[in-house]
Structures are given as structure tokens and as C-alpha cells.
Amino acid sequence: MPGVRLEKVSKRFGEVRTLRDIDLEIADGSFTVLVGPSGCGKTTTLRLVAGLETVSSGRILIGERDVTALEPRERNVAMVFQNYALYPHMTVYDNIAFGLRAKRMDEAEIRRRILDVAAMLGLGDLLARRPGELSGGQQQRVAIGRAIVREPNLFLFDEPLSNLDAKLRIGMRTELLKLHRELGTTTIYVTHDQEEAMTMGDRIVVMEAGEIRQTGTPREIYFRPADLMVARFVGSPPMNIFEGRLEGGAFEGAGLRLPLPGIGSFAGRVLLGVRPEDIHLAGTLEPERASAPFSARVEVIELLGARAIVTFALEGAEIKAVVEERQLDTLREDTDASLVLDHHRLHLFDAESGERV
Amino acid sequence: MTVPLLRRRLYLALQTGVVGLALLTVLFPFFWIFLTSLKPPDLVARPDVWTFLPSAANWREVFLESDVPRYIANSLLVGVVTVAIALLVGFPAAYSFSRYGTGGGLARFAVLAAEMVPPAVLIVPLFLVMYRLALTNTLVAVIAAHLTFVVPVVTWFLIGFVDEVPRELEEQAMVDGYTRGQAILRVVLPAVRPGIAAAGIFGFVLSWNDMFYALILTGGASKTLPVAIAGYWTFRGIEMGKMAVAILLAVVPVLVASFFVQKHLVKGLGGGAVKM
Numbered sequence: 218m219p220g221v222r223l224e225k226v227s228k229r230f231g232e233v234r235t236l237r238d239i240d241l242e243i244a245d246g247s248f249t250v251l252v253g254p255s256g257c258g259k260t261t262t263l264r265l266v267a268g269l270e271t272v273s274s275g276r277i278l279i280g281e282r283d284v285t286a287l288e289p290r291e292r293n294v295a296m297v298f299q300n301y302a303l304y305p306h307m308t309v310y311d312n313i314a315f316g317l318r319a320k321r322m323d324e325a326e327i328r329r330r331i332l333d334v335a336a337m338l339g340l341g342d343l344l345a346r347r348p349g350e351l352s353g354g355q356q357q358r359v360a361i362g363r364a365i366v367r368e369p370n371l372f373l374f375d376e377p378l379s380n381l382d383a384k385l386r387i388g389m390r391t392e393l394l395k396l397h398r399e400l401g402t403t404t405i406y407v408t409h410d411q412e413e414a415m416t417m418g419d420r421i422v423v424m425e426a427g428e429i430r431q432t433g434t435p436r437e438i439y440f441r442p443a444d445l446m447v448a449r450f451v452g453s454p455p456m457n458i459f460e461g462r463l464e465g466g467a468f469e470g471a472g473l474r475l476p477l478p479g480i481g482s483f484a485g486r487v488l489l490g491v492r493p494e495d496i497h498l499a500g501t502l503e504p505e506r507a508s509a510p511f512s513a514r515v516e517v518i519e520l521l522g523a524r525a526i527v528t529f530a531l532e533g534a535e536i537k538a539v540v541e542e543r544q545l546d547t548l549r550e551d552t553d554a555s556l557v558l559d560h561h562r563l564h565l566f567d568a569e570s571g572e573r574v
Numbered sequence: 575m576t577v578p579l580l581r582r583r584l585y586l587a588l589q590t591g592v593v594g595l596a597l598l599t600v601l602f603p604f605f606w607i608f609l610t611s612l613k614p615p616d617l618v619a620r621p622d623v624w625t626f627l628p629s630a631a632n633w634r635e636v637f638l639e640s641d642v643p644r645y646i647a648n649s650l651l652v653g654v655v656t657v658a659i660a661l662l663v664g665f666p667a668a669y670s671f672s673r674y675g676t677g678g679g680l681a682r683f684a685v686l687a688a689e690m691v692p693p694a695v696l697i698v699p700l701f702l703v704m705y706r707l708a709l710t711n712t713l714v715a716v717i718a719a720h721l722t723f724v725v726p727v728v729t730w731f732l733i734g735f736v737d738e739v740p741r742e743l744e745e746q747a748m749v750d751g752y753t754r755g756q757a758i759l760r761v762v763l764p765a766v767r768p769g770i771a772a773a774g775i776f777g778f779v780l781s782w783n784d785m786f787y788a789l790i791l792t793g794g795a796s797k798t799l800p801v802a803i804a805g806y807w808t809f810r811g812i813e814m815g816k817m818a819v820a821i822l823l824a825v826v827p828v829l830v831a832s833f834f835v836q837k838h839l840v841k842g843l844g845g846g847a848v849k850m
Contacts (some may be wrong), residue, residue, distance in 0.1 A: 269745050289748040296749045302742035306764040319751030367750070 219280025219370050220245040220403055221266060226275030228261055228427075235261045236427045239275070243420070248397050248404045250418030252411055254450070257424040259407045263373050266405060268292050279370055290319070295364035296373040299380060301356045303348035309359050310344040316367045334362045337396075354385045361393070365400065372397075372404040378413065390417055411451045415439065423447045440562075445571035448490050448564055454526055457496070457536045459489040460568065468565075472532035475508045477560060483574055490564035493526065496538035498547060499555035507557040515548050529554070604825070611818035618815040632815035642820055644795065645802040649824075652713055652788075652798055653781040656720040657774045660728040664773065665766075667725075668732030669758065673741070682733065688726045693786050696722055704791060711796050719787035724777040731776065734841065735769025736762065772838030775831045782828060799824050 221243040228236040236258045243249045251259040264270045266277060268289035277285050284292050295316070304312050310331060317327045335341050338358045348356055357377065364372055374393075378386045394417060397404055408414055414421050415435045423430045423438060423446075431443040442448035448456050461470015463484050468475045470489070499510040513529035513536065525545055529536050538556070540548070548554055565574040610618060614629040636642050670676040671685070696719075704715040739762050747757035763770075785800035792801060803824060806817035832839065 267745075267749055269748070288753070289745070290751045290753065292749075294749060296746065298742040298746060300740060300742055302740060302746040304743060304747075304761055304764075306767075315747070316750035319756075363750075 219282075220247070221371065221405065222276075222278040223262070223266075224276040224278070226262075226265060226277060227273045228258075228265060228270060229273045234427055236265075239427075239429060241422060241429065241432070243403060243405060246401045246403055247420055248394070248406065248418055249420045249422060250406045250408060250414040251422045251424060252408055252414035252418075252450075253424035253430075255409055256426075258427040259409075259422075259424050260375055262424070263296075263375055263405060263407050266371070267294055267296050267373050292371075293367075293369050294371040294373055295367050295369040296375065297360045297364050297377045299376040301348075301360040301377075301380075303356055303359055303363075305348055307347070308344065309340060309346055309348070309351070312348070312359055313344075313363045313366050316363065330366050331362075334366045337365075338362045353381055354389070357381060357389060361396070365396070365402075369402065372402050372406075374404065374406040376408055377406075379408070379410070386413075393417070412453060415451065423450060425450075441573070442490075442564060443573055445488060445490070445566045448566065452492055454493050454537045454539070456490045456492050456564070459491070459534070461487060461489060463487050463565070463574075471534055473511050475511075475558065475560075477508075477563065483565075486568035487574060488566045488568055488571075490566060491536075491558050492562065493537045493539040495559040495562040496536065497557050497559065498540065498544055499557050501544060502557055502559060506559050506561050508560050510555045510557050512553045512555050515550050515552055515554055518545065518548060518550060520545075529556070604822075607818045607821050610814055611822060613815060615815065618813075619811075632819045636816050636819040636823075640816070641795075641797075642799070642802055642823070645797050645799045646823060648713060648796060649782055649799040652716050652720060653778040655713075656717050656724050656781045657728070657777045659717070659721060660724040660777050661770060661774060663725055664728035664732055665763070665770070667729045668736050669762065671729070671733050672736035685726050685729050685733075688722055693723075697787065697790055700787070701790060710791060711793050713792070713796055715791040716784075716788050716796075716798060719791055720781040720784060723784075724780055727780060728773045728777045731773035731843070732766065732769055735766040735773075739765045768835075768838045769841075772835045772841070775835050776839060779828050779831065782824070 221241075223239050223241040226236060226239040226241075227234065239258075239262065241262075251262055253259050261270060265272055266279075268284065268287060268291075272285060275285075276283055279292060279294070304315065307315065313331050313334065314327050317330065331344070332341075335344060338361060340355075340358055340362055343351060343355060343359070348359065351359065357380075360377070377393075378389050381389060390413065406417060408417075415438075418435060420432065421435055421438045422432045425446050431438060431447045433441075438447060438451055442451065442456075445458070449458070459468075459471040459473070461468050461473070463469075463477075465484075466477060468477055468487070468489050475489075497507070499507070511531075513531040515527060516530050516535070517528040519526045519528075520542065523542050525540050525542060527538050527540050527545075527548065529538065566572060567574055606621075609624075610621075611632050612628040612630075613620075613623070613626055613632075615631060617623050617626050618632075667685075671682050675682075677684070700715075700719050700722075701710070704710045704712075704718070709715045709718075743761050743765065744754065744757040747761045748754060752760065783800065784798075785804060788798040788801045789804065792798065797805070799820065803817060803820045806813040806820065
């Protein structure tokens with residue numbers, strides 16, 4: 218299976234620059250997720266790879282082949298759109314057969330392939346129906362079936378799960394991953410949902426304003442965000458950010474003074490990022506990881522089940538922490554609690570550039 | 575009986591009354607024309623006579639002893655050819671307006687400008703052109719004239735229908751291995767079939783009903799049905815009975831056709847205006 222390479226790809230729509238000099242390497246057989254807020258250029262990137270838009274400058278390669286100037290039909294890619302784009306006037310069978318017929322494949326072979334795919338996706342009973350008679354989840358399967366039946370070089374998914382309800386969405390995620398493991402086809406998957414990106418991608422590309430902010434594995438993106446934008450975008454509840462200064466190896470700000478061992482000689486204005494799960498009740502963290510304790514007022518406790526999201530007030534600012542349910546006994550709303558931060562898990566960003574320090 | 579219920583019934587009665595009145599206003603003339611078509615020759619000119627022995631004389635004369643069947647064929651031919659050309663031109667135009675925003679939002683509406691021009695403005699140049707080409711008194715001239723108002727309407731209709739076909743359908747077809755042209759033919763065209771039917775029928779009705787252009791551009795054997803209807807107004811008086819038959823022949827097909835596509839007609843009339 219070939220990989221994909223984008224070299225200095227830019228896209229302008231009239232005066233608007235949607236993508237600026239994107240360089241991206243997508244490995245053979247990988248499941249790469251493009252994620253970012255709306256308007257970040259992720260869908261445009263996908264459409265450029267599909268050939269549905271033409272680049273303003275730069276090159277796109279699929280495998281060793283330069284496809285920059287090729288029509289979509291010449292690229293041997295398959296795409297699944299957010300609205301599934303099923304042909305309303307055709308049965309499920311004909312929808313799936315449509316791409317094969319373009320290749321003038323023998324009808325007996327088409328039939329064999331469709332029955333295979335239908336068995337894989339549980340579409341057997343639906344082949345004679347029309348899209349209008351299917352549920353959202355079934356339409357989704359047909360769209361996926363139509364993509365895999367062609368045995369393309371590359372799968373492109375444009376927010377394929379966002380029209381499904383939450384429960385179905387989580388089920389489909391697993392199915393898509395299984396399918397990917399089975400077929401091994403290189404996949405590019407676009408979503409605005411950071412959780413979907415984290416759970417599905419073996420590589421994540423975080424984009425914003427037409428640029429790539431960070432490329433990495435889900436762990437890298439989550440535990441070593443390259444800048445403030447990535448740090449804020451990934452994770453739920455989002456990372457807590459404190460404004461302050463670094464001086465003499467300690468962070469000062471938001472009413473806190475936290476000595477940070479091993480921070481080195483950097484000094485100046487910084488933003489301190491702490492994920493909600495890295496804020497602990499004093500005494501619950503191994504002492505060598507814990508920062509100096511500080512006190513904050515408990516405002517709201519939202520129980521999720523095994524865990525709760527607790528909102529604390531600190532110097533007028535809000536911080537959110539994820540706390541184990543069994544530790545909640547010690548907390549009362551409107552009382553003070555003593556907290557520590559896990560200093561192995563702190564993130565420091567330059568206040569000017571937003572980049573990781 | 576409670577007060578709200580009473581009020582609701584009163585409202586319903588009022589509603590029924592108003593709709594009934596409207597229906598009566600529209601349908602009564604047809605009823606009267608139908609009666610006239612069945613009147614024996616000596617009573618035709620007596621609108622005040624309501625009871626008489628029905629006679630088939632007018633129907634027989636129109637069908638068997640006049641050229642009306644030929645004029646019907648002329649009207650049919652003009653309508654069908656006009657609509658066929660209009661669809662052939664209008665669909666690509668509508669696609670272009672819808673997908674590429676050709677000419678900007680103004681052009682989209684300017685399509686209808688031809689519809690605003692009074693026919694009297696167009697007829698003089700049209701007549702001169704046809705005269706030069708020696709095409710007066712031919713159906714070609716009528717078709718050319720009808721295209722001036724059928725093409726814009728058909729285009730306008732189809733813009734709305736094409737707008738409703740998601741772009742992704744064509745894009746999917748293009749990724750699936752087809753050219754844009756194939757994608758349009760195999761995916762967009764089938765998806766707008768109801769629109770094409772509605773636009774076609776509406777265009778046909780416009781052509782079928784036109785008298786002005788046909789009256790000026792045709793004569794003799796190339797007459798269309800509306801011109802023939804007017805022809806019953808002779809220097810010896812109005813041949814009311816036969817005229818009534820011809821009128822019914824002109825109106826009934828239109829009513830039947832409109833009934834079948836009325837849902838799409840409403841959508842088509844407003845369709846092109848939804849999006850700028």
C-alpha cells in the first residue's frame with residue numbers, strides 16, 4: 218500500500234489562503250487523522266488529495282506517483298463524505314457497484330465482490346433497498362462498503378461519523394479500526410472531534426489556520442503538545458492554563474509560587490499548562506512528584522461515574538481537576554481544599570509565541 | 575357545545591365558504607363553456623338558456639369537418655420541440671448557474687428578464703428575422719418565438735432543482751471513476767428528474783397557450799390551436815358552439831398535466847430564488 222506525501226502544498230480560494238506550504242508525510246498503511254477547529258484546512262487538504270480541488274502550488278504524491286495534475290478518477294482513492302453521498306436513485310447494490318462499473322468490470326466479478334463486502338459489513342438484507350429506506354447507520358455502512366469494494370490505494374474519510382448519534386458513533390469507530398486492521402489500506406481521516414482523533418489515529422495531524430501545528434502519535438500530541446493551540450485543543454476537559462513568570466526556577470502567577478525542579482535557566486513570561494488529571498488532592502500523590510501544596514475553593518462537583526470533574530476557584534480564575542470518585546468524600550462545595558500539581562506532567566509555553574518551552 | 579369548538583366550526587365554515595367561492599369563480603366559466611359546446615345550433619347564442627336537449631353537432635363538426643385536429647397536432651409539435659430544445663439548453667445553463675455561480679447572483683435572476691419584456695417588443699425583430707429567412711407561416715418561426723420565453727422559465731425551474739442535489743454526489747461519482755460529464759449524466763440528471771418533468775410540462779403549457787406570437791407568425795395550415803380558436807370569431811359572427819369545443823380541447827390537457835406535477839410546479843417556481 219502506498220503512502221502519501223504533500224510537498225509545500227498551498228491552496229488559495231480567490232484572496233483567501235486556506236492552506237500555507239503544507240508538508241506532510243503519511244506512511245504506508247497508517248491511519249492518519251487530520252484534526253482541528255472548523256476552517257483549519259483539514260477538509261481542503263483531504264479534497265486536494267482526492268483531486269476534488271487543485272493545488273495553488275506544491276506537489277502531491279501517492280506512492281511514487283505524482284498525482285498533482287490528475288483527475289480524481291485517475292487517483293484510485295475512495296472517499297466517504299460526511300453526508301454519505303449515496304446515489305438516491307440507485308439501490309444499495311447499484312450504489313456499491315457504481316465505481317466498479319466505471320472500470321468496466323465483469324458483472325459476475327462485481328457481484329462476487331459486492332456479496333463479500335455486504336457480508337463483511339452486514340448489508341446482506343439491504344442490497345435491494347434504496348438509500349432513502351435506510352437508517353443513518355446503515356447508510357454509513359453502504360458508503361463504507363462502496364469505498365472498500367473498489368480496493369483503492371487510499372481511503373479518505375471526511376467526518377464520516379458526525380451525522381450519527383453518540384452511541385452508534387462509538388460503535389462505528391471500533392468497526393472502522395477493525396476494518397483498517399483487516400485491509401491495511403492507508404487511511405486519511407478528517408474530524409473536528411479531538412476525542413475521535415485520539416482514539417482512532419495512529420498518527421494525528423493537528424491543524425489550525427491553514428497550517429500544521431503538530432504531527433505525532435496520540436501520546437505525543439497529548440503528553441507533549443508542541444504549542445498552546447494543540448495543548449488547548451486536545452483533551453477534555455481542556456488543559457488548565459495559568460499566566461505567570463518563571464524566575465529562579467519557580468513559577469509565579471495566579472497567586473501561586475511553585476518551585477519547578479529541573480526547569481533550567483529559562484526566565485520570563487510563560488503560560489503554565491496543567492491537565493485536569495494532573496491536579497491532585499494533597500497527600501494522594503507520591504511526594505517526589507508533588508509540587509508545593511496550595512489551597513483553592515471547591516465550586517462545583519460533576520460526577521461522571523468512577524471520576525468527577527471538580528471546578529475550583531483560585532484567585533478568581535477557574536481550574537478544573539479530574540478526581541477519583543473515592544476521593545470525593547474529603548471535598549465539600551464552598552470549602553477550601555489543598556491541591557498539588559504533578560510536576561512531571563507540567564507544560565510550559567512561551568507567553569509570546571505560544572510555543573513549548 | 576363549548577365556545578372554542580363553536581369558534582373552530584365557524585372558522586371552518588368561513589374557510590369552506592371562501593374556497594368554494596374561489597372555486598366557483600374559476601370553474602363556472604368552464605362549466606358554461608361545456609354547456610355551450612353541447613347546445614344545438616339555434617341556442618348557442620343564447621347564454622340565458624340553461625335547459626336544452628344536448629347535441630353532439632359541435633363536437634362532430636370540429637373533429638370531423640374542420641382542420642382543428644391538424645391545429646392540435648401543430649400545437650403539440652411546437653410545444654414538444656420547444657420544450658425539448660429548452661431542456662437541452664436549460665439544464666446545462668441551470669447546472670452552470672447552480673454549481674459555478676456563473677455571472678454572479680444577478681445573472682441568475684437576469685435569466686428571468688426575458689420574461690419581463692412585453693411580447694410586443696420582441697415580435698417586430700422576430701418577425702423581420704423570420705421574414706428574411708422566409709420562415710414566416712412556418713412552425714419553425716413559432717418555435718423560435720416560444721423559445722424566447724420557455725428557455726428562461728425552464729432554466730429558472732431547474733436552477734432550484736440542481737441546487738438541491740448535493741455536490742458530494744457528483745464528487746463521489748468523480749472519485750468513483752467517472753468524468754464530470756458522466757457524473758452529471760448518471761447522477762445529477764436522474765436526481766433532478768421530477769424537476770425536469772415539471773419544467774417540461776410548465777414550458778409546454780406556456781407554449782401551448784401562446785396565441786400572440788403564433789397569431790402574427792403563422793397562418794393557414796401552420797396555425798396553432800389558440801389561433802384557430804380565435805378564428806371562430808368570423809365576420810359573420812362568433813361560432814360559439816365550435817369555439818367552445820376547441821377551448822375545451824385546449825384547456826383540458828393542460829389541467830390534467832398540471833394536476834400531476836403540481837407539487838413540483840410550486841417548488842420549481844420558487845426554486846431558483848432560494849439561494850443567491
